[in-house]
Amino acid sequence: MTAHHICLLGDANSVHVQRWAREMLARGWRLSLVTARPQAIEGVQQIVLPPVRRATDWLWRVGAARRAVAALAPDLVHAHYVTSYGYLAARAGRHPLVMTAWGSDLLVTPKESALKRHLTAWTLRQADGVTGDSPDLLAAARVLAPGVRTELIHWGVERARFAPAPWDGKPGFEAVSLRSWEPNYAIGTILEAFARVHSTHPQARLHLLGGGSQEPALRAQIAQLGLTDAVQVHGRLNDAGMAAVLARCKLSISVPHSDATSVSVLESMACGLAVIGSDLPANRDWLDARMLVPAGDARALARVWGHLIDQEAQAREAGARNAERIARDGDRRVQMDAADAMYRRLLDEWKGRAP
Structure with a gap:
C-alpha cells in the first residue's frame, strides 16, 4: 500500500519543522518540503524557493510555491507559520490544507496594520484545519476567521532525551x-x-x-x-x-x-x-x-x-x-499522534473530492 504524501511548507533549518517531519516519517507518511531556508532532512524531498530576506518577499514567492506544490502533487498540504508559508499554501489552492500557527504570526503581525490583518484572516479562511500550541493562539485564529476549525496540538517534548538530572x-x-x-x-x-x-x-x-x-x-x-x-x-x-x-x-x-x-x-x-x-x-x-x-x-x-x-x-x-x-x-509522542489522527480525519473527509 502506497503511503499518503504530506507536503510541508516551512523553514527546513528550523528544529521544530525538522522534528515534525521526522515524527511523521516515523508514522509511515511520505514527506516532501517546500522551503525558502533549506537544510537537509533525511528522507524528505525538498524544493527550494528563492531566498526570503524581507517580509514582502513572501508575496513574490507565490508562483514558485504554487508550481512546487503542483509538481509534488501531495495528498495533504501542511504549512508552518500562517503569515508566510501559510499564505503561500493558501495561494497554491490544494486541499486538504492544514496550517500551524507559531505565535507571532497571529498574536503580533495582524496588529501591525489593517492590510496584514486582512491578509492573515484571508489566509486562515483557506485552511481546512488550524493547529496551535496554546488556547489564546487558537482564540486569535477564531477571532480573525470565525468558523475556522482549530485543534490544540503543541510541539511536545522528547522525554527520552529531555529528562531530569539528579x-x-x-x-x-x-x-x-x-x-x-x-x-x-x-x-x-x-x-x-x-x-x-x-x-x-x-x-x-x-x-x-x-x-x-x-x-x-x-x-x-x-x-x-x-x-x-x-x-x-x-x-x-x-x-x-x-x-x-x-x-x-x-x-x-x-x-x-x-x-x-x-x-x-x-x-x-x-x-x-x-x-x-x-x-x-x-x-x-x-x-x-x-x-x-x-x-x-x-x-x-x-x-x-x-x-x-x-x-x-x-x-x-x-x-x-x-x-x-x-x-x-507534554509528551511529544502523544501530540504527534494527535497530528497524525487529524491528517487521517481530513483525508477521509476529502476522499472522492477533486484535488
Whole structure:
C-alpha cells in the first residue's frame, strides 16, 4: 500500500519543522518540503524557493510555491507559520490544507496594520484545519476567521532525551536561557536581571543558548556589565548539546514580550528545572503564578531569581512539579499522534473530492 504524501511548507533549518517531519516519517507518511531556508532532512524531498530576506518577499514567492506544490502533487498540504508559508499554501489552492500557527504570526503581525490583518484572516479562511500550541493562539485564529476549525496540538517534548538530572549533582546555581537572540525574547532584560543577581550571589552562573541578530549587542552588554566570567555564550546547539547544558542547570528563564507555548519552556520543565516566565496567557497554562514576571521588568525577574537561589528547596520542588506536569501532559509522542489522527480525519473527509 502506497503511503499518503504530506507536503510541508516551512523553514527546513528550523528544529521544530525538522522534528515534525521526522515524527511523521516515523508514522509511515511520505514527506516532501517546500522551503525558502533549506537544510537537509533525511528522507524528505525538498524544493527550494528563492531566498526570503524581507517580509514582502513572501508575496513574490507565490508562483514558485504554487508550481512546487503542483509538481509534488501531495495528498495533504501542511504549512508552518500562517503569515508566510501559510499564505503561500493558501495561494497554491490544494486541499486538504492544514496550517500551524507559531505565535507571532497571529498574536503580533495582524496588529501591525489593517492590510496584514486582512491578509492573515484571508489566509486562515483557506485552511481546512488550524493547529496551535496554546488556547489564546487558537482564540486569535477564531477571532480573525470565525468558523475556522482549530485543534490544540503543541510541539511536545522528547522525554527520552529531555529528562531530569539528579539535583544534588548540579554544581552551584546555574541558569539557562534557550530563547533566540531577537528583540521579542528580551535577552538583554535577562542580562540586566542577572547583573543584579550576580552582585549579591557571585556564585550564580548563566548559560545563553540560541543565536540571532542581537548577538553583537548582547556580547557588548555582557562585557559592559562585567559578566564575562559568569555568562557562557553557547549559541545554537543540537538537542544533545541542549540537554547537556540543561543537566547542569537548576533554573530556566524565558521572558519574551509575546509568545505561545514555548518548546524551550516545556523542555526545561521536562528536565526538572524551575522556570521563570513572562506573565503571558500561554505561560499561565504551564507555570505557577509565583514564577511569572512582567515582560521587560528586570527588577522583578532579579527578585524571583535571587529568591530561588536563597530558597533552593523551593526551586527544587518547582522543578519536580514541572517534570511531573510534562510527564502527564507534554509528551511529544502523544501530540504527534494527535497530528497524525487529524491528517487521517481530513483525508477521509476529502476522499472522492477533486484535488
